[in-house]
Structure formats: structure tokens, C-alpha cells
Amino acid sequence: MVEIVKGSIENIPFSPFVEALIMLTTIELIREAGIRLPTPIGQTIGIVGGLIIGDAVVNAGLVSNIMVIIIALTAIMSFCIPSYEMGNTVRILSLPVMLGAATLGFVGIVFALLIIFIHLCTLQSIKTPYLSPLISFHFKELQDAIIRLPN
Secondary structure, three states, X not given: OHHHHHHHHOOOOOOHHHHHHHHHHHHXXXXXXXXXXXXXXXXXXXXXXXXHHHHHHHHHOOOOHHHHHHHHHXXXXXXXXXXXXXXXXXXXXXXXXXXXXXXXXXXHHHHHHHHHHHHHHHOEEOOEEOOHHHHOOOHHHHHHHHOOOOO
16 A cells, blocks of 8 residues: 555656645635536536646646545535535635645644634623633533533
């Protein structure tokens, strides 16, 4: 198994970070094209475009086949987010986390997530903390945040 992965990334001229950026940009372009086209054509373009472009970049030696699998799984998992706005937020916030991972590894991921969490803690909406039931610890509000009990 290790030899397969090692052999697939051996002749790639880019770092994994650049590979991921290339593939994420491609996925976003395909997603935007699918949104702007009529529904049946848009879905077909998304599927066929992803297959053809994925095969082409692997055959051209620009991206490893492992990276195509990882990005495809990430794209499929992004459809599990129920809110469209939250999906956009997660896609935007994945870039700083990827940058942290590329520069400092796991420590960079932790730093990036910590900075995002600190930012969320400082946000307020109508003079109420954004993470209100969790951060400003009030037990009564916290119990209603998880399970709504009768009064």
C-alpha cells in the first residue's frame, strides 16, 4: 500500500499544497458552471467534467491520483452540509487551515482552528455572544441547546 502511494506522488512537480489548490480551484469552477446551467445539463456537466478533468490532470502528471481521490471525497462530503451558506463558509475557511497545514503541519492546523475559534468567541450578534449557550456558561441555556425539555 505504501509503495502505491509513494509511486503515485513520485513524479509530481508540485507540492501537495499546490496540488490541492489546483484541484480545489477546478472543483469550484465545475461547481459554479453546474449552478449557472439548467439543472439536467448542470448535473451532467458536473459529473462528466469532474471525471474527464480528473483523468486528464492525472495522465498529464500534474496531480497524483491520491490527491484526486482526497479532493473528490472532500467535494462529496461538502454536500452533506445542510445549509448552503454554511457550506460556503466551510469551503472558505478550509483555505487558511490548508495553509497552516502546509507551513507547520499538524501544529498549523491546530493554530488555524484556534484562531477561527477565538474569532467566533469574540463575535457578537445584537449584543449577544455568537456562541452564547456554550461560551457564556449558563446551565439552563446550555441544557436547552442540546435537548429541549418541557418547562
